[in-house]
Amino acid sequence: MTASNPAPEPDAPLPYIGITDDTYAVYAAKSFTVTELARGTLVLRGPCPRCHALIDIPVVSSIFRSSRSAGDRLRAGAPKAAEAGHDEPMMCTCEDEHPDRPEGRSGCGAYWILTISSPPR
Numbered sequence: 001m002t003a004s005n006p007a008p009e010p011d012a013p014l015p016y017i018g019i020t021d022d023t024y025a026v027y028a029a030k031s032f033t034v035t036e037l038a039r040g041t042l043v044l045r046g047p048c049p050r051c052h053a054l055i056d057i058p059v060v061s062s063i064f065r066s067s068r069s070a071g072d073r074l075r076a077g078a079p080k081a082a083e084a085g086h087d088e089p090m091m092c093t094c095e096d097e098h099p100d101r102p103e104g105r106s107g108c109g110a111y112w113i114l115t116i117s118s119p120p121r
């Protein structure tokens with residue numbers, strides 16, 4: 001009797017699939033917060049667009065470190081430099097249960113690219 005029920009189990013774990021989707025980046029851009037731990041070290045924190053686990057993604061980018069001096073120098077000749085974004089490839093790093101996950105990996109397999117605007121200061 002219950003075998004004919006077509007509704008998926010709400011708490012069945014998502015299988016690990018290496019997958020991306022345009023909506024992941026859009027979702028992450030809205031939901032993730034950026035915290036600056038130190039100059040040049042950012043942490044992106046938010047829910048995975050696919051499995052919704054809360055994840056932290058540290059970003060150590062030379063762009064942020066160098067933008068200060070380079071930006072000051074470039075400003076006179078190239079005012080757009082300060083507004084340039086930085087495309088950061090991200091992937092889910094959750095510790096949740098995802099069947100079919102390769103040994104030694106974390107996350108649900110979702111990946112996307114988040115564009116980070118350079119901090120204004």
Ligand SMILES: [Zn+2]
Binds near residue numbers: 098108
């Ligand atoms: Zn997950």
Ligand SMILES: [Zn+2]
Binds near residue numbers: 053092093094109
């Ligand atoms: Zn995930």
